[in-house]
Amino acid sequence: MMPATPAARFDPEACYSITGGLSGVGRFLIRWMSDHGAQHFMVLSRRGTGSPRAQTFVKTLATHGVTVQPVACDGLAAKVLGAINLHAATYSLPLDFFVMTTSVEPVFAPATQSAYTAGKNFQDDFARYRRRLGLLVSTASFGLASDVGHLSTDSTAVDLFARNKVDDDRTSWISQQQAPMSAVNFVTCMDPAAMAARKREEAEADDADTMQNAADQGGKSAATRLRREFNEAIKTGPGERAKTLALVTGGIITAVAEVLFIEESGVNPGKAVADHGVNSLIAAELRNWFHVALGFNMTILYLLDAHTSINALAAKIVDAAAASSS
Ligand SMILES: NC(=O)c1ccc[n+]([C@@H]2O[C@H](COP(=O)([O-])OP(=O)(O)OC[C@H]3O[C@@H](n4cnc5c(N)ncnc54)[C@H](OP(=O)(O)O)[C@@H]3O)[C@@H](O)[C@H]2O)c1
Incomplete structure (x- = not known):
């Protein structure tokens, strides 16, 4: 017997804070969460809605009744200080979840990725620290998502991952049994076919997006x-x-x-x-x-x-x- 996959449901009355939600993996997460009930987001990033692509994204969501409140801010220094600051800011709030996006690198430990891996390791350990305090937390360790995010435009990084064998087949899911982590950390791969389909939809829906995609291809x-x-x-x-x-x-x-x-x-x-x-x-x-x-x-x-x-x-x-x- 296969256990049923739990269906995610988000509270339409709640406001979910997503750091980096206006690009890459963050955009994907917001679309996915809004498909599952979430209607209000606060998105932290340095540039806010500065790019046409981010503006289009926010407008498109608004047509579906989803509100995005962009907060332009730096100083989070993603990974280490960002996690500590969010922890301190939300310490006494009744959160539904506190998820940090990490990657499979602490599992594979690729030789050339020591700094990035150190950041991810910090997040995994910080998650265990929060758990010890009795606070909600998880880390979601994604595999290489070359369809979205900075890696979709950064051939140097993609080649580097491939040479280090971190480029998994992007169709498989790494189960929790295979991950050397407790329930605090889960290791998974996103569904690249679904992500690519979403990206195509967005590109067709908006000229600005299409232009940006062309620029992205140039970046490769x-x-x-x-x-x-x-x-x-x-x-x-x-x-x-x-x-x-x-x-x-x-x-x-x-x-x-x-x-x-x-x-x-x-x-x-x-x-x-x-x-x-x-x-x-x-x-x-x-x-x-x-x-x-x-x-x-x-x-x-x-x-x-x-x-x-x-x-x-x-x-x-x-x-x-x-x-x-x-
Ligand atoms: N892409 C992958 O294959 C992959 C795999 C595993 C894990 N992940 C994880 O998933 C997350 C997102 O990755 P991504 O590929 O989507 O990256 P991305 O395309 O570079 O997006 C990063 C987002 O974070 C924001 N950001 C960066 N530094 C910030 C700061 N100091 N303060 C506030 N916002 C900041 C950026 O906006 P601004 O530039 O406007 O600040 C941007 O919106 C990361 O945690 C990454 O480690 C990604």
Whole structure:
């Protein structure tokens, strides 16, 4: 006998707070919750409804009687401080649930994802801490959702997950018996077919969405695009060296931020790549990127040299390309 899957029902009178609910997995969760009765949401994010896509999302929900109150705020510092702040803010409230979205990484422990895995581990342990206090909490550990969220536009991260075998078949569900966690944590995969169908529906429903999807697709070839721009820039000659340098430095900053899952503002081009927490395993990932995006065969030793800043790396790449084109 198969146990019946419990049907989720949400209180139409309650207001549910979702951090990051205006994009990616968060949007999916809001649609799913509203399909199951929820009618009021408060969504925390840094940009609020700044993007046309977020505005369209809110308007579309409104036509179904679902209200979304966007709250633009930073300072949550997602994962660690975000969880602690939400815990403190809701400590004495009678919550229905307190769910943190984590991932399967603490289970698979991929070699190059130490920072991201540490954040997820914190959430899983923080959940157990809340449980010990007698408070409601769960962590939902999703598999790779490459149809929605930042990963749908970030080929560097998807390739990285695939190389580390974290890219599951996205059709299977990992049961609780397979997860080395208690009932506090559950590990699952989202249904990618349903997510993709939802995404298609939204794209057809709205021109703005369609345009954004096209932009997203463009993002998938970011490394190839940079390579094209770099080749063009090199042809402009030494007079435009400063512009070419800025292009390459910006590209490296983006790549380092993506591979470390940090904000670009956290990457200091005056410092070495290694200063940002890149170890030899992550450097192996980055080396591939340098080859694809800049046609440069970087050695791991040079990439991790503590005395070579990102600015110096960029200069070396530009000068090498200029020398070989002349
Ligand atoms: N995508 C996957 O495959 C996957 C797999 C496993 C787990 N997860 C988890 O699912 C969650 C969502 O992932 P996603 O792929 O949907 O990411 P995403 O597309 O990057 O969306 C993240 C959302 O969080 C908001 N946000 C980020 N930093 C914030 C801050 N400091 N304060 C307030 N809001 C902030 C962002 O809005 P602003 O930029 O406007 O702030 C955005 O709406 C994450 O916890 C992730 O770890 C995702």
